[in-house]
Amino acid sequence: MRRIGVFALKFVIAIVAAILLAGGSVWYALRPTNYGGEIRNGEWTTDLTTGGKTAGLYQRAQVALYGLWAMSSSETIYFIANTDAAGAPLAPNCTYSVSGAGDPDARWWSLTVYKNFHFVPNEGKVYSYSQTSVEREPDDSWRVMVSPEKQPRNWLPTGDGAAGAAGDLKxxxxxxxxxxxxxNQIGSVKLPSVKRESCR
Incomplete structure (x- = not known):
């Protein structure tokens, strides 16, 4: 009888341990900080399986949680920057310049800022810039300012800068x-640079 009790206790402990390990691995894999992809290009990451049939279970779950209506790579490639060019996590109290030398070899592009995977509320209701809406320099280059402080042009607001912490912006x-x-050159193709200009 005592042996049965010890066996039952060990069995329960093993089941609980398995549940905790499985739950922990799922939690770790689905954390927002892990969302991005396996392919790195400077400060940007991507995954060509996003929105496609070959996406793994964790990747599909991440898309369901953080990237609703993701399309396949033949339609759209999603590059995500969690850090600036120096490797520091993006923070809502800092000002960043996102600069491009022109347009990528694609039909169209857009740049959007998110705080905790939501649009940042602002009076002007400006949430992104695109190939057709961004103001350019004479040489066709462009620069978008991501900042809590109003900028003269191409401004993506990040709120008042007081709420949030480093890593909240993407x-x-x-x-x-x-x-x-x-x-074919996804890991080396020229992408916009993300430079931190200042912080409050």
């Missing part, structure tokens, strides 16, 4: 209908 650069050459 930038998403979408390349729509990319060329095959762009896809």
């Amino acid at each position: 930038l998403v650069f979408r390349a729509y209908n990319p060329s095959q050459s762009f896809v």
